[in-house]
Amino acid sequence: MLERLNEALGHIEEHLVTELHGDLDPAELARIAATSEYHFRRLFSALAGMPLSEYVRRRRLTVAGAEVLAGERTLLEIAVRYGYGSGEAFARAFRAVHGVGPGEARRTGAALRSQPRMSFRLVVEGNSSMKYRTVAKDAFRIVGSRARVPLVYEGENAAIAAQIRGLGQETLDRLAGLSAGAPAGLVSAVVHLTCSREEGAELDHWYGVTGAPDAAPEGFETLDLPAGTWAVFENEGPYPQALQYLWRDVFTQWFPSNPYESRPGPEILSVRPSADWTTAAAELWIPVEHTAA
Structure with a gap:
């Protein structure tokens, strides 16, 4: 690749x-x-x-x-x-x-800026492997709250934090009770509005649960997703750095080394934080399709 x-x-x-x-x-x-x-x-x-x-x-x-x-x-x-x-x-x-x-x-004769010619190579850092599985999933729906936020590569995304705080605990509890599929519980779903992954690029961030295709609880927005294959990656480490590094590694290491390519759809993150939120375990769901050998 x-x-x-x-x-x-x-x-x-x-x-x-x-x-x-x-x-x-x-x-x-x-x-x-x-x-x-x-x-x-x-x-x-x-x-x-x-x-x-x-x-x-x-x-x-x-x-x-x-x-x-x-x-x-x-x-x-x-x-x-x-x-x-x-x-x-x-x-x-x-x-x-x-x-x-x-x-x-x-x-x-002013000094000009130069964009060097790029080349891609795989850099191996450490000897750990990425843990993943693929899941064939029927059509489903994300139910919850949507907000337009900037892409942040490292550290807390203040806009996402404000979105979740603004929902209030009562609404979050109500949402959690609507979860009806995998990934279970409250999840984040990122919908990239363009192919740009530059820091600061705008994207739609959904916070809610996965549900049946006909689920449409009053007061929440819905995002319909077709049937398809998902690559599911697992990670655990310092919060939020380990989760952000997982996203990076999927696109810079896993895709170039495996016979899959991304397909249109949101990237879904399920997080299970520690009691003090210093660490977290996570599952990252990426919509994919297998490529011919």
């Missing part, structure tokens, strides 16, 4: 100059990586720490920046070479990345 991902990165490099090779097609990148476009975008964001489109933009303007400083082509020629329809559009994009306009950079 990693070899194919690196082949896709090579294809990106070949298509930075759109005037020569045309613009990049994400579907073609996914084909090279032997996966779906949906999974490729999500996996790329998790591995690279930025969306695919942002990486391409930074690489393209890094290479264009060298041409601006070289002074061998006009700024309009450079803009066209890298896929910009006008000098103004190129100047805006250039300034967003480099902090200075192309004309000023050429006149003053």
Whole structure:
């Protein structure tokens, strides 16, 4: 998998100059990586720490920046070479990345920012293995509260904490009594609104329980999920760091090493905290589908 991902990165490099090779097609990148476009975008964001489109933009303007400083082509020629329809559009994009306009950079020889070419490799840290199982699950429904929150990689997510506190203990007890399936009890469900996994990206966070497809208790929102396969990962350790690291490891280690890819759907987390909330055991449910060998 990693070899194919690196082949896709090579294809990106070949298509930075759109005037020569045309613009990049994400579907073609996914084909090279032997996966779906949906999974490729999500996996790329998790591995690279930025969306695919942002990486391409930074690489393209890094290479264009060298041409601006070289002074061998006009700024309009450079803009066209890298896929910009006008000098103004190129100047805006250039300034967003480099902090200075192309004309000023050429006149003053300003220092520009560089986005290095990426390559992916598997780094083994320690000798522990990931514990997982797959579950074929019928259609079901998440019942509970939904809030728009930012993605936070480390430490407490204040927006999620505020959402749960705002429900009140009486509502939480009522929700817990509605649990009717696995994962059992109160769960968090994260619905990514885009393929971006950048810190701060907005997502929908559900807090509630899993229930039957026709469950619709008054006062709660519902999220319907089709039948499908789920990969279930188990973890235990310091709270919340161990849970956040589990999410990271699934996308940076497990997916590149196993014949599965993600499919559309929420990522569901069931947490069993210690009495003082310093540690927790967890199950993370990720919607997946098996890929051909």
